[in-house]
Amino acid sequence: MNQTDIQHLSNDATPRVPSSTRIAIISANWHDDIVHQARDSATRRLIELGANVANVQNVELPGAFEIPLMAKKLAESGQFDAVIACALIVNGGIYRHEFVTTAVIDGLMRVQLDTGVPVFSVALTPLNFHDHDDHHEYFFNHFLKKGEEAANACAHTLAQHAQVAQLLAPQAA
Secondary structure, eight states: OOGGGSOOOOTTSOOOOOTTOOEEEEEEOTTHHHHHHHHHHHHHHHHHTTOOGGGEEEEEESSGGGHHHHHHHHHHTTOOSEEEEEEEOOOOSSTHHHHHHHHHHHHHHHHHHHHOOOEEEEEEOOTTOOOSHHHHHHHHHHHHHHHHHHHHHHHHHHHHHHHHHHHHSOOOO
8 A cells, every 4th residue: 555545635625524423522620711612612613514413522520630531431432433632731830730731642642542543632731821811811712723623633534544444444355
């Protein structure tokens, strides 16, 4: 097989999401007013792309650190085609945010490699986030954009996985 056997999907043409596709969106409740912007915009975009609203499941957790384990449980269940994780991990003046960020991102990567279920991250760590009006407004709007981007990436990835599955399927004699 060579690379020309796999079609390249353009960023300009986001593929449709089959209505039967099941997607879990996990969100952390720290700064939920901001984080839910990503969750809600991802959901809206997935529905625009053809997903059935009943097949997009939202799961809320206390914080970002808990997300990888839940992503693993959802992915291993066989009930979801993809998982999207949303969190705002802030620098509270201690280095813990770096540990949490690394643990979450590494954990999400491990989930998708171990299960074969695509996992998308909108777990963002802004540099020196301060909970005042300017930062709040910026990240409130930024998470809207990032949720939509995650939904688009999800649609592209699922379409590409479907193409590869067809390419790798045994040919009928």
